[in-house]
Amino acid sequence: MTATVPAPAARKGMGRRAFDKKAVVPWLFLAPGLLLALVFKFWPMAKGIWLSFFDVRPFLGDKWIGLENYSRVLTDHRFQDAIGHTLILGMGQSVGAILLGFALALLLEGQARSLKFLRTAVFLPAVTATAVVGELWRLMYYPTSDGLLNSGLHFFGLGTVQFLDNPDIALYSTMVMGIWIWAPYNMVIFLAGLAGVDRSLYEAAAMDGVSLWQRLRFVTLPAIRPALMIVLTLATIRGLRVFTEVYVLTGGGPAGSTDVWMTRAYTLGFTRNDIGGASAASVVLLCVTLLLTVLVNHLRTRGEAR
Amino acid sequence: MGDRRRRRCLAAAATVAGLMFATAACGSGSDRAGSSDPNTLEVWTRSNPDSAATYDRVFAAFTKKTGIKIDYQPVINFDQQLQSRASTKDLPDVMINDTALMGSYQSQGLLKPIDPASIAGGDRITDKSWSSTVGIDGKHYGIPYSRQAQALMIRTDWLKKLGLKAPKTWQEMLSVAKAFATEDPDGDGKADTYGIVAPASAQNGYAAWWGASFLWQGGAQIIEADGKGTYTPAMDSAAAVNAVTWMKDNLFCGKKGVVQPGAITAVTATATNFQDGNAGMYMTGPYNITTFDATPGKDTYEVVPAPAGPAGGDVLADGENVYLGAKTGKDEQELALASFLVSAEGQKIAMTSVDGHQPVVRIPVNSTLDAAKVRNDARWSVVQKAYEDASEQFPNAPDFAPIKQDTADALNAIFTYCGGDVRSQLKELNDTLAGDLKDQDLLK
Numbered sequence: 177m178t179a180t181v182p183a184p185a186a187r188k189g190m191g192r193r194a195f196d197k198k199a200v201v202p203w204l205f206l207a208p209g210l211l212l213a214l215v216f217k218f219w220p221m222a223k224g225i226w227l228s229f230f231d232v233r234p235f236l237g238d239k240w241i242g243l244e245n246y247s248r249v250l251t252d253h254r255f256q257d258a259i260g261h262t263l264i265l266g267m268g269q270s271v272g273a274i275l276l277g278f279a280l281a282l283l284l285e286g287q288a289r290s291l292k293f294l295r296t297a298v299f300l301p302a303v304t305a306t307a308v309v310g311e312l313w314r315l316m317y318y319p320t321s322d323g324l325l326n327s328g329l330h331f332f333g334l335g336t337v338q339f340l341d342n343p344d345i346a347l348y349s350t351m352v353m354g355i356w357i358w359a360p361y362n363m364v365i366f367l368a369g370l371a372g373v374d375r376s377l378y379e380a381a382a383m384d385g386v387s388l389w390q391r392l393r394f395v396t397l398p399a400i401r402p403a404l405m406i407v408l409t410l411a412t413i414r415g416l417r418v419f420t421e422v423y424v425l426t427g428g429g430p431a432g433s434t435d436v437w438m439t440r441a442y443t444l445g446f447t448r449n450d451i452g453g454a455s456a457a458s459v460v461l462l463c464v465t466l467l468l469t470v471l472v473n474h475l476r477t478r479g480e481a482r
Numbered sequence: 483m484g485d486r487r488r489r490r491c492l493a494a495a496a497t498v499a500g501l502m503f504a505t506a507a508c509g510s511g512s513d514r515a516g517s518s519d520p521n522t523l524e525v526w527t528r529s530n531p532d533s534a535a536t537y538d539r540v541f542a543a544f545t546k547k548t549g550i551k552i553d554y555q556p557v558i559n560f561d562q563q564l565q566s567r568a569s570t571k572d573l574p575d576v577m578i579n580d581t582a583l584m585g586s587y588q589s590q591g592l593l594k595p596i597d598p599a600s601i602a603g604g605d606r607i608t609d610k611s612w613s614s615t616v617g618i619d620g621k622h623y624g625i626p627y628s629r630q631a632q633a634l635m636i637r638t639d640w641l642k643k644l645g646l647k648a649p650k651t652w653q654e655m656l657s658v659a660k661a662f663a664t665e666d667p668d669g670d671g672k673a674d675t676y677g678i679v680a681p682a683s684a685q686n687g688y689a690a691w692w693g694a695s696f697l698w699q700g701g702a703q704i705i706e707a708d709g710k711g712t713y714t715p716a717m718d719s720a721a722a723v724n725a726v727t728w729m730k731d732n733l734f735c736g737k738k739g740v741v742q743p744g745a746i747t748a749v750t751a752t753a754t755n756f757q758d759g760n761a762g763m764y765m766t767g768p769y770n771i772t773t774f775d776a777t778p779g780k781d782t783y784e785v786v787p788a789p790a791g792p793a794g795g796d797v798l799a800d801g802e803n804v805y806l807g808a809k810t811g812k813d814e815q816e817l818a819l820a821s822f823l824v825s826a827e828g829q830k831i832a833m834t835s836v837d838g839h840q841p842v843v844r845i846p847v848n849s850t851l852d853a854a855k856v857r858n859d860a861r862w863s864v865v866q867k868a869y870e871d872a873s874e875q876f877p878n879a880p881d882f883a884p885i886k887q888d889t890a891d892a893l894n895a896i897f898t899y900c901g902g903d904v905r906s907q908l909k910e911l912n913d914t915l916a917g918d919l920k921d922q923d924l925l926k
Binding site for chain 1: 565569592684687745747809891895897
């Protein structure tokens with residue numbers, strides 16, 4: 177009996193050594209990526225968090241001011257307005273892009289060659305630079321009957337709409353562009369999800385004589401649940417840090433009616449040269465994004481467990 | 483035009499790339515080749531490739547003359563890039579950028595003080611120009627390089643067609659604008675023309691930049707110096723209320739077409755109506771002369787002094803200074819470059835356009851030169867006269883960036899909501915400005 181005791185220990189030790197050797201290889205392959213991430217992502221991020229506690233004056237010496245940047249940012253009424261706009265824009269854009277993306281995916285699913293062409297065409301907005309898309313939409317929104325959309329309205333005998341210059345509409349005009357940009361992106365993920373749906377389920381459903389809505393509700397949606405969760409997580413993050421769409425289309429105007437969290441942070445950092453304040457604003461956004469991502473993930477795992 | 487738009491898009495895309503934590507990122511390489519070589523200066527200018535071609539000629543002439551090499555970087559997103567370089571405590575040796583940013587840079591400690599006597603030929607720069615580079619502590623922090631003042635560009639063919647004259651007062655300007663908007667000056671039978679181009683977005687402070695001339699013409703000031711180094715905000719004065727009310731009632735909330743559609747979200751890059759040929763007037767800087775000579779065309783428009791308001795015809799003057807980055811040990815070479823840049827020779831090279839590239843010196847700071855003569859173009863004397871006799875600059879000593887931005891935010895909001903009460907909105911702006919000054923310990 178005493179002889180058998182060291183044996184498993186020795187085996188275990190050998191096992192660990194073999195495991196170590198194997199473990200090194202993947203890390204070696206990962207190393208360049210990790211190193212790049214460390215230098216270009218995590219280090220700047222850490223420095224950003226660090227700077228958020230300072231009055232940043234690189235050549236005069238940064239002054240530690242604790243949480244003052246945070247309290248200043250959080251009590252600034254323009255940042256408070258920006259939170260509202262960010263939420264409206266982020267949620268509207270996410271929900272709109274998910275619904276439209278799903279609809280597009282349902283319409284364009286299949287093997288036919290013509291569908292491939294259509295899908296490519298529909299996907300174009302997602303691979304076009306947002307700055308370019310913004311410039312295009314600015315022309316489409318042009319506030320006289322020369323503008324594409326207004327000439328359409330004109331044709332139906334309706335007056336011209338100041339899409340970007342009316343502070344009550346500007347945010348929604350931006351939202352429509354955002355939906356247009358992101359829907360095809362979501363569509364691709366949904367298409368991948370739909371490809372995995374077991375066809376026999378549709379056939380079975382057809383035999384049972386269910387309605388189209390029931391088929392969607394009980395067959396398609398449960399099957400693409402993982403895809404939906406990915407899309408939702410991505411949309412949440414994207415929604416909160418929305419910047420380019422607003423920056424190129426309205427620059428936060430008119431009268432701050434489309435100012436979102438990131439455009440405020442940008443103005444603070446780059447036109448007012450308040451790097452500390454801008455860092456604090458970015459850190460707040462980082463925390464909120466992290467929280468929301470964790471929340472969505474939590475809901476997902478709970479949903480899957482059920 | 484397509485090309486211009488694309489360039490703008492690229493600029494926008496590049497700006498966006500500098501987001502979030504980019505402020506803390508590594509800049510564009512702190513150990514670039516040559517930066518340790520005492521005989522090589524790293525020089526930054528805020529330029530697109532077009533004007534960079536002109537700078538290339540200037541620096542080539544300098545290197546030929548002195549043997550000092552120039553590592554030249556034209557930077558489009560100058561401020562963003564400079565902030566990231568500053569965070570690594572490694573600045574370019576010499577920078578050429580806007581005058582109004584001096585206070586901001588100085589407050590961050592980015593600049594080396596300059597003794598005007600150390601610049602060869604510094605005595606040929608006028609006192610007016612030198613006075614604009616005095617910092618909050620009384621020392622000079624920049625060397626004047628190029629100056630400009632705004633002027634009114636106006637379509638002469640439209641005036642002729644409607645039998646009108648170039649306006650000399652606000653009221654005349656308004657009636658010309660209305661005529662341009664309603665009487666079909668381009669004769670195409672459509673109501674697709676506008677009076678005045680206004681880049682009135684709050685983005686980058688444009689509304690304050692463009693509106694400043696109107697404020698001064700109305701007798702208003704944004705902040706007032708008391709001569710003892712402190713300032714008071716002055717946007718709640720009766721003159722300010724009157725000037726802003728006039729702009730709001732007549733330009734933005736009055737008859738349609740007086741300003742171009744989309745004016746309140748327009749920045750200079752998107753306010754292209756004058757060069758697109760559908761707006762008849764544009765109060766802007768002379769750098770646009772080269773652009774406008776191409777479209778709408780040299781013989782379709784003229785450059786005239788800005789129409790006068792109740793308090794006169796002062797316009798916004800600005801320009802560019804040469805700044806020396808703090809903490810580099812190449813004083814001698816830097817001063818040699820600065821001296822060359824402001825010399826008659828250096829200024830002349832920078833004032834001429836070769837192969838259609840944009841010249842980078844507008845009105846020379848060297849008083850021995852005459853802009854109109856160097857360019858053989860009489861329109862430049864209008865601008866030079868405006869700069870010398872009827873112009874004001876943003877205060878250079880305080881950090882003006884937050885003041886300009888807050889003023890732009892407020893003006894943009896006033897012009898957007900036509901039902902608002904200008905007096906109380908300006909009172910609110912004044913309180914904000916007081917806060918900005920207090921942050922800098924400059925509030926009286």
